[in-house]
Amino acid sequence: MKRKLVATITTATLTMSALSVPFLTLSSHVVYAAEAVKETRAPEYKTRADIPAQYKWKLEDIYADKAVWEADLKKLEQMANAFPRYQGKVGRSADELLKALNDLSNLMRLRDKVYVYASMGFDVNSSNSSLKELLDKAEKASALTAEKTSWFTPEVLSIPRDKMKTYLEDKELAVYKTFLEDLERTKPHTLTKEMEELLARLSPLGQNPESVYSLLSKDIKFPKIKDEKGKEVQLTRANFISYMENKNRDVRKAAFRAYYQTLAGYQDTFAQTLAGKVKANNAYAKARKYPSALEASLASNNVPTKVYDELIKSVNKALPLLHRYMELKKKMLGVRDVYMYDMYTPMVEANQTYIPYEEAQKRVLEGLAPMGDEYGKALAHSFKDGWIDVYSTDDKRSGAYQSGAYDTHPYVLLNYQGTNDDIFTIAHELGHAMHTYYTNKKQPYITSNYPIFTAEVASTLNEALLFDSLYTKAKTKQEKMYLLNQRLENFRTTLFRQTQFAEFEKLIHEKEQAGESLNAEALKKMYFNINKKYYGPAVADDQEIAMEWARIPHFYYNFYVYQYATSFAASAALAEQVKKEGRPAVDRIREKLLSAGNSAAPMDVLKAAGVDVSTSKPVDDAMKVFEETLNEMEKLVNQK
Structure with a gap:
C-alpha cells in the first residue's frame, strides 16, 4: 500500500487488495502442487538488534540522530506558530500570496520529514518507549501545523474570481497554478465563513459511526469451534481468515457460520451504525450543494x-x-456445490518451501526488466541502500507499506516470510516506491503527493509484469496452474469483489437519500442479492453471507473501494501496452504517470499515460485478460 503522511495516513491496499483474503494456502481439496525450490529455513529474529544491517532500512539517511531531529521539530513548531502572520493578507497581491504559499510549502515539507522519521522508527520497534515519545511529539507538532494553517484555504477561496484569474496568469505563481485551480474548482461548494466553521465543529460527529463500529467489532466475543483435530479453539476476529483458509472444509464451514451468526446477533446495532455514516455523508453532500454523496x-x-x-x-x-470461473472452481475442488466458505480455497496448492530473500530480489528484478534499465537500476539501488526493512520481529508493525517524505528517498516496510505471495508484495510496494521516486524527482513539493486513484496503478502494474515473467519461466504444468490460480484470484478479489462493494455502497446511499430505512433486514437483503448476482448459480446460497457488510470497515470510508477496481483495470491495460509496444509505452508511463504526481487531475494523468478511465475500455480490456487466463487454466485442467 501507499502510506499517506501525517493526519491522513491510510491503509489503502495489501498485496492483492485491501479487502481480499490471502488465498495462497493449503487445502484438503487441492490435487496439484507447484514444483518446489531448494528448501531452506526462514530466519527468526527476536529483537531488531539481531537483524543484519543490510535487511534494515536506514532512517539515519533522514536524520543522523535524535538531536538533529529534535532541532527540526523545534524549527517546525516555530514555523507553524509564525504562519498566521499572513492571515488577512493573501488576497492583497500576487506577491503576498506567493510568500504565503512558499512558506506553507516549506512548513508542510518539514512536517512530513519530521513525522515519517518518528512514525517509521516506531513501526519497526514499537516496544521502545523513547520512540513512542518521538511519535507523540511529531503528532502534536502535526496537530499544531493543522491548527495554524486552517485559515488559509478559506481565505484563498474568498479572493474574487477576477483577481484570482490574474494571479493564475502570474509567472511567479506558476508552480502553484494546479494547486490554486484545484481550490478554485471547489468554490461553488464552499459555504459562508460561519457555515464552514459550523461544519468543522460538526465534523467529528460524522466520524462517530466509524468509531462505534471499530469498538463494537473489537468487543464482540465469538464462540469456540472445533479445529481439524477435533480440539476446541477460540474463534476471533484476528484468526477468522486463517480458519477460512483451513484445509478442512468442516472447519471452514464452522468458522464461517459461527462468525456471521455472531455478527447477526448484533445486526441492529451494526445497521444503525452504518446508516448513521450514510446519513452523515448524504447530509454533508447536501450542505455543500452536491446532488449526491457519491459526487461529493x-x-x-x-x-x-x-x-x-x-x-x-x-x-x-x-x-x-x-x-x-466458479464452475471451474467447483470442478477442481471436486465438490457438488461451492459455498462462500470455499471461496478462499485455492484450486492449486501453495508452495510452502521458503524462498530466500536474495532469490526474491532476483525474481523481482527479472520480472520488472520490461520497465527499462533506468527503472531497474533504481530498483537495485533500493535493495542495497537502505530503502527496505525486510524481516519481522514481535514488535514490528504487520503488513507492508511504502512511505517517506519529499526530502527522503522512498522507504518500504515488509514482513518477509519467504512465500511466493511475498515476492508479489515486494513488487507491489516497489511500484509505489518508484512512483514516489520519479514524482519527487520531477515535481515540486506542492504537486508531489499523488492520490490513491493513481497510486495503485503503479503498484499493480508491477504485479502484472511479475506474473508474466514468472509464467514465462514456469517449467511444469503444476507451476503454470499455480500462477494462473493466483492471477484469477487477483481478478476476483480486486476487479469483481471491490466493484461488488462499490455497487452496494452506492445503493445504500441512494436508498437513504430517497428516504428509505437502512434497517438490518433491508441491508441484509440488498447485500445478499448483490452477492448472489456476482457469484451466480455455481455458488450455493449461504444465508450467513448476508451479514458480510458488517465485517467490511471500508464501507465507512466514503466511496473509497472503487479505486482498487479502476486502478487494477488501468494497470492491466498498461501492462498489455508494455508487452506490445515496449519502450514507447515504458517511456510514456514513466513520464506521464510515475513522474506526474498530482500535477493534473488523476483521470488526465492516466489518459496521458495511455488509459482513458472515463470509458469502459480499460475494464473491458482487463476482462479479456481474465478470460484468456481462464481459458488457459481450463485447457491445462483438461489436459491428460
Whole structure:
C-alpha cells in the first residue's frame, strides 16, 4: 500500500487488495502442487538488534540522530506558530500570496520529514518507549501545523474570481497554478465563513459511526469451534481468515457460520451504525450543494460519477466470466456445490518451501526488466541502500507499506516470510516506491503527493509484469496452474469483489437519500442479492453471507473501494501496452504517470499515460485478460 503522511495516513491496499483474503494456502481439496525450490529455513529474529544491517532500512539517511531531529521539530513548531502572520493578507497581491504559499510549502515539507522519521522508527520497534515519545511529539507538532494553517484555504477561496484569474496568469505563481485551480474548482461548494466553521465543529460527529463500529467489532466475543483435530479453539476476529483458509472444509464451514451468526446477533446495532455514516455523508453532500454523496466524494479527485457508474456497468456485463470461473472452481475442488466458505480455497496448492530473500530480489528484478534499465537500476539501488526493512520481529508493525517524505528517498516496510505471495508484495510496494521516486524527482513539493486513484496503478502494474515473467519461466504444468490460480484470484478479489462493494455502497446511499430505512433486514437483503448476482448459480446460497457488510470497515470510508477496481483495470491495460509496444509505452508511463504526481487531475494523468478511465475500455480490456487466463487454466485442467 501507499502510506499517506501525517493526519491522513491510510491503509489503502495489501498485496492483492485491501479487502481480499490471502488465498495462497493449503487445502484438503487441492490435487496439484507447484514444483518446489531448494528448501531452506526462514530466519527468526527476536529483537531488531539481531537483524543484519543490510535487511534494515536506514532512517539515519533522514536524520543522523535524535538531536538533529529534535532541532527540526523545534524549527517546525516555530514555523507553524509564525504562519498566521499572513492571515488577512493573501488576497492583497500576487506577491503576498506567493510568500504565503512558499512558506506553507516549506512548513508542510518539514512536517512530513519530521513525522515519517518518528512514525517509521516506531513501526519497526514499537516496544521502545523513547520512540513512542518521538511519535507523540511529531503528532502534536502535526496537530499544531493543522491548527495554524486552517485559515488559509478559506481565505484563498474568498479572493474574487477576477483577481484570482490574474494571479493564475502570474509567472511567479506558476508552480502553484494546479494547486490554486484545484481550490478554485471547489468554490461553488464552499459555504459562508460561519457555515464552514459550523461544519468543522460538526465534523467529528460524522466520524462517530466509524468509531462505534471499530469498538463494537473489537468487543464482540465469538464462540469456540472445533479445529481439524477435533480440539476446541477460540474463534476471533484476528484468526477468522486463517480458519477460512483451513484445509478442512468442516472447519471452514464452522468458522464461517459461527462468525456471521455472531455478527447477526448484533445486526441492529451494526445497521444503525452504518446508516448513521450514510446519513452523515448524504447530509454533508447536501450542505455543500452536491446532488449526491457519491459526487461529493469523487469531487476531491475531480473524478466524474460516470467513472463509478461505468465501472459497475462494465463489471456487471462481464459477470458470466466470473460465473464460469466458479464452475471451474467447483470442478477442481471436486465438490457438488461451492459455498462462500470455499471461496478462499485455492484450486492449486501453495508452495510452502521458503524462498530466500536474495532469490526474491532476483525474481523481482527479472520480472520488472520490461520497465527499462533506468527503472531497474533504481530498483537495485533500493535493495542495497537502505530503502527496505525486510524481516519481522514481535514488535514490528504487520503488513507492508511504502512511505517517506519529499526530502527522503522512498522507504518500504515488509514482513518477509519467504512465500511466493511475498515476492508479489515486494513488487507491489516497489511500484509505489518508484512512483514516489520519479514524482519527487520531477515535481515540486506542492504537486508531489499523488492520490490513491493513481497510486495503485503503479503498484499493480508491477504485479502484472511479475506474473508474466514468472509464467514465462514456469517449467511444469503444476507451476503454470499455480500462477494462473493466483492471477484469477487477483481478478476476483480486486476487479469483481471491490466493484461488488462499490455497487452496494452506492445503493445504500441512494436508498437513504430517497428516504428509505437502512434497517438490518433491508441491508441484509440488498447485500445478499448483490452477492448472489456476482457469484451466480455455481455458488450455493449461504444465508450467513448476508451479514458480510458488517465485517467490511471500508464501507465507512466514503466511496473509497472503487479505486482498487479502476486502478487494477488501468494497470492491466498498461501492462498489455508494455508487452506490445515496449519502450514507447515504458517511456510514456514513466513520464506521464510515475513522474506526474498530482500535477493534473488523476483521470488526465492516466489518459496521458495511455488509459482513458472515463470509458469502459480499460475494464473491458482487463476482462479479456481474465478470460484468456481462464481459458488457459481450463485447457491445462483438461489436459491428460
